[in-house]
Amino acid sequence: MSASGPAAAGPHRPADSAELAAVWDARYGAVDRLWSGRANPVLVAEAAELPSGRALDAGCGEGDDALWLAARGWTVLGVDLSSVAVARATAEAARVGLAPRASFAQRDLSVDPPAVGAFDLVSAQHLHVLPEHRGAIYGGLARAVRPGGTLLMVLHDRRDLAAGVRHPPPFSMLSEDELRAVAEGFASSTVELRARSTVARDGSPATAHDLVLRAMR
Numbered sequence: 001m002s003a004s005g006p007a008a009a010g011p012h013r014p015a016d017s018a019e020l021a022a023v024w025d026a027r028y029g030a031v032d033r034l035w036s037g038r039a040n041p042v043l044v045a046e047a048a049e050l051p052s053g054r055a056l057d058a059g060c061g062e063g064d065d066a067l068w069l070a071a072r073g074w075t076v077l078g079v080d081l082s083s084v085a086v087a088r089a090t091a092e093a094a095r096v097g098l099a100p101r102a103s104f105a106q107r108d109l110s111v112d113p114p115a116v117g118a119f120d121l122v123s124a125q126h127l128h129v130l131p132e133h134r135g136a137i138y139g140g141l142a143r144a145v146r147p148g149g150t151l152l153m154v155l156h157d158r159r160d161l162a163a164g165v166r167h168p169p170p171f172s173m174l175s176e177d178e179l180r181a182v183a184e185g186f187a188s189s190t191v192e193l194r195a196r197s198t199v200a201r202d203g204s205p206a207t208a209h210d211l212v213l214r215a216m217r
């Protein structure tokens with residue numbers, strides 16, 4: 001088979017945000033709950049000691065991280081491309097009594113970036129995006145951090161591609177250097193790889209890897 005044949009085509013790549021939104025809406029709509037209902041462990045580890053303020057949860061999904069932050073005194077805006085996810089997060093915030101401290105909005109971050117310098121914490125957990133939207137989305141998140149504030153980004157790492165664990169499509173993954181470049185101009189930043197236990201596609205125990213950027217503007 002030539003490199004241009006079907007076997008080399010790889011996972012389907014949505015043509016634009018509208019198609020991507022439809023994909024995510026279908027994923028959320030197919031189940032009562034897509035994610036665990038718990039905050040992401042890297043957020044819990046990194047944000048536990050931060051003084052509360054105003055936070056953005058970018059690509060918030062069902063709102064688990066935003067609700068965890070709101071329960072710790074943060075005022076949080078969660079935004080997501082999927083209106084199904086946003087409706088679910090909004091309902092959950094009301095159910096657990098965290099609205100309006102945690103609020104949610106449907107937003108395509110590739111065309112509707114957050115306000116510049118508006119947040120003490122910008123968190124993006126596993127927000128993998130189309131390659132042509134990287135600059136707009138990740139750049140917009142970096143600009144949304146106010147001086148002294150924190151940018152926390154967690155992405156699945158490429159080494160998971162061969163590990164039999166769930167991962168986003170390869171075209172949406174970043175190298176360590178590409179992730180480091182998101183925080184260019186910040187006062188300090190670190191990028192590290194963190195291993196965590198997970199379950200492989202075949203149900204067996206496995207190790208997944210998170211690429212973690214923590215930066216202070």
Ligand SMILES: C[S@@+](CC[C@H](N)C(=O)[O-])C[C@H]1O[C@@H](n2cnc3c(N)ncnc32)[C@H](O)[C@@H]1O
Binds near residue numbers: 020035062
């Ligand atoms: C892997 S999920 C992660 C959800 C949540 N952060 C978590 O860790 O449970 C990625 C989320 O990013 C959202 N997303 C993808 N592209 C986006 C965009 N352009 N603007 C806003 N959200 C987007 C998807 O709808 C999806 O809910």
